[in-house]
Amino acid sequence: MGRFREGLNDSDEAAIDMSPLIDCVFILLIFFIVTTVFVEESGLPAVQPEPSANANPTDEESKTVVFQVSADGTIRHEGRDIGLHGVGPTVARRIQKEMVPVVIQAERKAKAGIMIGVLDAAMAAGAEDVSVDARN
Amino acid sequence: MGRFREQSQTNEDAAIDMSPLIDCVFILLIFFIVTTVFVEEPGVDVERPRAVVGEQLEKSSILIAVTPEGGVVYGGRDVGVAGVRPLVARFVQKEQVPVIIQADRNADAGIVVRVVAEARLAQAEDISFATELAAE
Numbered sequence: 001m002g003r004f005r006e007g008l009n010d011s012d013e014a015a016i017d018m019s020p021l022i023d024c025v026f027i028l029l030i031f032f033i034v035t036t037v038f039v040e041e042s043g044l045p046a047v048q049p050e051p052s053a054n055a056n057p058t059d060e061e062s063k064t065v066v067f068q069v070s071a072d073g074t075i076r077h078e079g080r081d082i083g084l085h086g087v088g089p090t091v092a093r094r095i096q097k098e099m100v101p102v103v104i105q106a107e108r109k110a111k112a113g114i115m116i117g118v119l120d121a122a123m124a125a126g127a128e129d130v131s132v133d134a135r136n
Numbered sequence: 137m138g139r140f141r142e143q144s145q146t147n148e149d150a151a152i153d154m155s156p157l158i159d160c161v162f163i164l165l166i167f168f169i170v171t172t173v174f175v176e177e178p179g180v181d182v183e184r185p186r187a188v189v190g191e192q193l194e195k196s197s198i199l200i201a202v203t204p205e206g207g208v209v210y211g212g213r214d215v216g217v218a219g220v221r222p223l224v225a226r227f228v229q230k231e232q233v234p235v236i237i238q239a240d241r242n243a244d245a246g247i248v249v250r251v252v253a254e255a256r257l258a259q260a261e262d263i264s265f266a267t268e269l270a271a272e
Binding site: 018021033036037038039041043046047048110114116123132134 | 154157158161162164165168169171172173174175177183185186187188189190191192193195197199202236237239240241242243244245246247248249250252253256262263264265266267268269
């Protein structure tokens with residue numbers, strides 16, 4: 001019997017049965033197709049203000065552009081309600097001479113959408129150092 | 137010659153040459169293996185805030201969603217604000233992984249800022265807010 005097999009092998013081309021391999025590969029393929037998720041996210045950096053270690057904190061503070069987002073949706077800068085459209089021009093004016101940090105102080109009950117809207121507007125105006133903070 | 141071929145075809149059982157198919161399947165398989173990233177999606181639908189600026193975020197990141205009801209969701213579970221730090225710390229201690237916060241438009245800014253703070257405390261360096269690119 002051993003001899004017969006040997007003889008058969010010699011005369012035929014040596015052909016391995018590939019079907020189990022193919023089955024296996026197909027199963028792997030289906031697994032990877034099913035588990036693949038194409039995460040396409042765009043986003044904005046979320047930075048928190050650093051506690052100022054500057055020798056002259058008051059000087060630093062006066063340079064910082066602060067926006068306050070309140071729970072009712074108003075956006076204040078230096079006490080005035082400027083609205084979302086006022087953020088861009090304000091930031092652009094302040095960073096004209098030098099790059100100053102921008103801090104967004106949102107009230108705890110303010111909407112995250114408005115906070116991120118201000119962040120977006122500030123970044124669109126060219127600010128590089130924009131941070132978000134919460135306050136009561 | 138033609139007759140000879142016909143003869144040989146009818147004698148053998150009709151076998152299709154599978155090798156191009158297998159090659160093709162292998163290429164697909166390799167493609168899916170390479171592109172697969174195992175990201176745990178939060179599994180909740182959030183309305184992302186619209187933004188004009190927005191950079192493409194890393195595909196393999198920790199995705200944390202903040203719902204309007206105040207839930208902090210990771211991988212289909214509401215982990216709460218307190219659960220963010222151990223969660224992020226577990227990933228970050230091996231290597232730096234970006235953190236993406238999917239904040240709903242109507243979520244509380246206070247919770248979103250606390251999630252950022254918790255992630256920061258867990259030594260995450262790259263934290264961003266997911267946004268939807270506004271068509272302009």
